[in-house]
Amino acid sequence: MRIPGSLVLANLPTSIERLGRLSEELGVNVFVKRDDQTGSEITGNKVRKLEFAIQEALDQGCDYLITCGGIQSNHARATAAVAAKLGLGSCLVLRSSGGDNLEGNFFFGKLLGADIRFVTPVEYRESRMDIMKEITEELAAKGHRAYIIPEGASNGIGSFGYFKALEEILGQEKELDVKFDAVVATVGSGGTYAGLFYANKGHNNSGKVYGINICDDAEYFKDKVVGLIDEMNGYTGQELNYNRNELNIIDGYVGDGYALSRHEELEFIHWFARLEGIILDPVYTGKAMYGLVEEIKKGTFKDCTNILFLHTGGIFGWTESARLAFADLG
Numbered sequence: 001m002r003i004p005g006s007l008v009l010a011n012l013p014t015s016i017e018r019l020g021r022l023s024e025e026l027g028v029n030v031f032v033k034r035d036d037q038t039g040s041e042i043t044g045n046k047v048r049k050l051e052f053a054i055q056e057a058l059d060q061g062c063d064y065l066i067t068c069g070g071i072q073s074n075h076a077r078a079t080a081a082v083a084a085k086l087g088l089g090s091c092l093v094l095r096s097s098g099g100d101n102l103e104g105n106f107f108f109g110k111l112l113g114a115d116i117r118f119v120t121p122v123e124y125r126e127s128r129m130d131i132m133k134e135i136t137e138e139l140a141a142k143g144h145r146a147y148i149i150p151e152g153a154s155n156g157i158g159s160f161g162y163f164k165a166l167e168e169i170l171g172q173e174k175e176l177d178v179k180f181d182a183v184v185a186t187v188g189s190g191g192t193y194a195g196l197f198y199a200n201k202g203h204n205n206s207g208k209v210y211g212i213n214i215c216d217d218a219e220y221f222k223d224k225v226v227g228l229i230d231e232m233n234g235y236t237g238q239e240l241n242y243n244r245n246e247l248n249i250i251d252g253y254v255g256d257g258y259a260l261s262r263h264e265e266l267e268f269i270h271w272f273a274r275l276e277g278i279i280l281d282p283v284y285t286g287k288a289m290y291g292l293v294e295e296i297k298k299g300t301f302k303d304c305t306n307i308l309f310l311h312t313g314g315i316f317g318w319t320e321s322a323r324l325a326f327a328d329l330g
């Protein structure tokens, strides 16, 4: 299948490790793919999507990147890092209700030289695209050509980062001599899932791709993924042959909402860190891995021998407020 060209930014392939102690605990082989190790400043899943999106920006002759996200957006920080490396300008439109500490992803975004613009949650929800377009005009008046990357780089072009990641996994299955019955990823804006699903179907792989959403709900993301697959079809020049009900998105682990942690999630992250020596993040992977373990216990994955969880990063999401939530745990 023909896919668009991309930059080389991430440390690939990321390793796949068997979680020995967790596997023993659950009675099934659980593996983790360390996409938290795609790099330091660029840690996490967003850089794979940026490899494709920013190639498109360069092809269009752009010298500035504009993107958006929450105050602690991993995607915004990764964009700022890549922009600096490539000598491009970056502008981050961040959602904030005020009173945020200068730390985590927000701090690194600043350190990496991004021009940061705050918007209120309402402005973000209703008019972030208009705001980014206005900034494009403002930059054009100064002689710059800006490229807008939507939230999470979850558009058709960005999703190819995880198309390529799924192909990487298929190659690693051969090397490791293991077949993953399930590949499980966190769903936050849908691009990671869409890319994995597209390549999985495109290659007729027998393993299934599951997503666990950490905001909104499963129906919202199925609609979103259908839209992303349509966009991807525009690049591959093929119609992916699939059915909407093959989109396996497991709902029920949003908890108190986006970036809000419940006691049981934090306790789980603490338990998992001591069990495997791996730190999950409170916003994405902590909730999804908690969900995966709960679903394994419930029997959702009873037909599986080998399950692969994608650690999509998020270490800088351990802000002071997230760390303080641990004070309760003793």
Ligand SMILES: *Cc1c(COP(=O)(O)O)cnc(C)c1O
Binding pocket: 044, 045, 046, 074, 075, 152, 154, 186, 187, 188, 189, 190, 191, 192, 193, 281, 284, 285, 312, 313, 314
């Ligand atoms: C953005 C993000 C996700 C979700 O990926 P999407 O492609 O937005 O669904 C998962 N984990 C981490 C750490 C992220 O930053």
